[in-house]
Amino acid sequence: MIEHGRLVLAVACLGLFMSFIEVTAAISTLRALQVDMQVPPADLSWVSSTYTLVVAACVLSGGALGERFGRRRVFVTGVVALAAGSLVVATASGFAQVLVGRAISGIGGALVLPTSLAIITTTFFVDLPRMLRYITIWVSMSGVGLAVGPLLGGALLDRFDWPAVYLVNTPIAVATVALALYAVKETKVPDRALDLGGQFLSVVGLGTLVYGIAVGGRAGYDDPVVVGSLVVAAVSLTALVLVERRAPVPMLDVRMMGSLRVSATLVVSASALFTFVGVIFLEVMFLQRVQATPPLETGLKLLPAMVAFVLSTLVAQRIATRVGPGRLLAAGSVVTGAAAVVLVGQQPDSAYGITALGLALLGLGSGLVVAPSTAAAFAVVQPAQMGSASNAVTAFRQVGSVLATAVLGSVLAVRFIGELPDRLAAAHVPQPVAAAVVEVARSGGNGSGRSSAAVTEAVGAAFNAGIGTGMWVVAGVSALAAVLSLAFLSRKEKGAGA
Template structure:
C-alpha cells in the first residue's frame, strides 16, 4: 500500500529498494543469457560434436523465442498479474538453463534455450512494469529507478563473457548455465517479500494480436538469421520472410481494430511518439549489436578466450553504467530528446572508430570504440522512456512504457540476427578473394570456403598461416560490414531524435 506522509512529501513506498532489486535481478538474468552463451559455443561444440552450421542456434534460439513472445509477456502480466508472470519467467529462465546444463545431446540444448527464451520474454516487460506500477505515484523516483534498471542490461551483456570465461576456466561450459539458478532463488525470495501483485483483471488477452506477433517476429528473426548463411534468394528464406511480412501487417491491422490492443498502434500516428519508439529500439540494437560483434571479433580474429574477451569488454560496461546515471542527473535540466540525439551521435562515432580495428591492430582502438558506445548508449536507453512519456497523455503512460520496453527488446534481438547475417554475408563474400591474395587456391581454397560456409570460421586458428590470415582478414571485413549497419542505425536515430524530440511540441 502506498501512503503519503504529509502534503507535498514524497509517498512512502514499502520495500522500495527491494522492488528495484527484484526487477534488476530478473533483467540481469535475461541479458546474461545473451552473451554468456556465446562464450560456451566452442567448448559445447567439441563436447557434443555439434556441426558448425548448427552451432549458431545455441544462441539464436534464445533470442528468437524472446523476440517472438516479448509483446505477449506484457499483456499476460496485465491480465494474470505482473508479479505472477514475472516469477513464472524467472523460474523458466533458471529451468531452461538447467536443461542445458544437464543436456546429453544437442536437441536438449536447444529445448533448454527455448525454455529460457520464453522466461526472458515474460521477465523483460514485467520487470519494468514492477517499477512503473509501484512508483507511478512518485515520478522522480520512478525515473531514477528506471535508469538503474536500464543500466543492469548493460552490466548483464558485458559481464556475460567475463563470467562465462571464469567458469569455463574453472569448471567447464555446463557451469555457465547454472549461474541463473542461485540468482533465480534470490529473485523469487525478494519478489515474494517486497512486490505486491498488480493486474488489470478485465484486460482482454488479445489472442489474435499475440498470434500475429509471435508468428511475425519469429519468422522475421528466423528468416534474417538463415538468410545470412543461405542467401536471401534462397526459396525457403524468401517464403519465411514473406510470411513475416504478412503476419506483421496483419498484426498492425488487428491492433487498429481491437478495443484494448496488446500494442496500441493508433498511438503511433503521433510522429514524435513513433520516433521515441524507434530510437528506443535503435538504442539496444546498437549496444547489443556492438557487444555481439566485438565478442566474435575478439574471439575469432584476435584468438582470445572467453575470459580475455570479457575483460576487454569492460570499458563498454563501465561507460554504459556511468552514462546512464549521468543521464538521470541531467534529466531535469536537459530535454530527453537532446540526450537521445547526443547519445546516438556518440554511438555513431563509436561504430566508425571500431572500423579501424585490424586483426593485428592495437587494442586501444577497440577500447576507445567500446568506451564511446557505452557512453552514447547510456545517454539514450533510459531517456528514451522519458521521451515517450513526454509526448503522451498521463493516462497513456502505462501503454507507452510497455511499448518502449517491447521496442527495446525487439531491437536487441534483431541486433544479433541482422548483424550476424550481414557479417556472414560479407565474410563469405570476401573470403575467396582473401584466400587468393595469400596464394591459397584450388581445392584447398574451396575446402576452406565450404568449412566457413558451414559456420567453421573459428577453426582457422589451427590452420596454416596463409589460411589463418585470409580468414582473419575476411572475418574482419564482415565485422566492418556489421559496424557500418550499426553506424547507419545510430545516425538515423540521432536525426530522428533531433528533428522530432529535441524541442517542445508547438501548442
C-alpha cells in the same frame, strides 16, 4: 533495514540481469560445446539464436499476460523459466536438448523483460521523478548483464566445463523469486482481454522475421525457406497492425503510434539496444575469432563498455532535465555512431587501445539513449497513455536487441563469405584448398582448426571485414536515430501525443 522501494527495484534489476546475461554468456560456451557434442558448425549459432528468437517472438505477449494474470506472478514464472531452461541446457545429453533448454529460457526472458519494468512503473507511478530514476538504474542492468556474461563465462570455463556457465542463473533465480514474493505487491487488470489474435500474430510475425534474417545470412536471401519466412513475417506484422487498431484493449496500442513523435521515440528506443547489443556481439566475435582472445580475457576487454554504460546511465536523467530527452537522445546516438566508426578501424594486429576507446564511447553514448528513451516516450503522450507507452518502449527496445544479433550476424556472414575467396587468393592459397575453406565457411564454419598460416590469416582478414561492415550498419542506425531525435523530439516536449 533496506527500504521497501529499493527491494522492489532490486527484484526488477535481478530479473533484467538474468535475461541479458543469457545473451552473451552463452557465446563464451560455443567452442567448448561444439567440441563436446560434435555439433556441426552450421548449427552452432542456434545456441544463442534460439534464445533471442523466442524472446523476440513472445516479448509483446509478456506484458499483456502480466496485466491479465498478475505482474508479479508472470514475472516469477519467467524467472523460474529462465533458470529451468538453463538447467535443461546444463544437463543436456544431446544438442537437441540444448536448443529446447534455450527456448525455455527464451520464454522466461519474454515474460521477465516487460513485467520487470511494469513492476517499477506500477509501484512508483505516483512519484514520477523516483520512477524515472529507478528506470534508469533498471536499464543500466542490461549493460551489466551483457558485459558480465563473457567475463563470468570465461572465468567459469577456466575452471569448469561449459555446463557450469548455464548454472549461474539458478542461485540468482532462487534469490529473485524469494525477494519478489516478499517485497512486490501483486497488481493486475483482471478484466483485461487477452487479445489472442494479436499475440498469435506477434509471435508468428516476429519469430519468422528474426528467423528469416538470421538464416538468410548463411543460406542466402533467395533461399525458398528464407523468402517464405520473410513473406509470412510481412503478412503477419501487417495483420497485427490491423488487428490491434480494432482491438478494444490492444496488446500494442498502434493508434498511439500514429503520432510521428511517438513513432520516432519507439524507433530510437529500438536503435539504442540494437546498437549496444550489436557492438558487444561483434566485439566478442572480433576478440575471439579474429584475435583469438581467450574467453576470460574477452570479458575483461569488454569492461570499458559496461563501466561507461552504467556511469553514463546514472547521470543521464539529470542531464535530460536540463537539455530535454530529445536532444539527449540525439547526442547519445551521435556518440554511439562515432564508437562504431572507431571500431571499424580494428585490425587483426591492432593494439587494444582502439578497442577500448570504441567500447568506452559505445557505453557513454548508449547510456545517454537507453534510459532517456523511456522519459522521451512519457514526454510525448498524454498521462493516460503512459502505461501503453511504457509497454511499447519495452517491446521495441527488446526487439531491437534481438534484431541486432540477427541482422548483424547476417551482415557479417554475407560479407565474410563474399570476401573470403579474394583473401585466400591474395594469400596464394592453392585453389583446391581455397575451395575447401570456402565450402566450410558457406556451411557455417569459421575456418578455424589445423590450417596453414596463410589460410588462418585470410580467414581472419575476411571475418574482420565482415565485422567492419557490421559496424558501419551500426553507425547508420545511430545516425538515423540522431536525425529522428532532432527532427521530432528536440523541440520543447509537452505531454501531447501530436
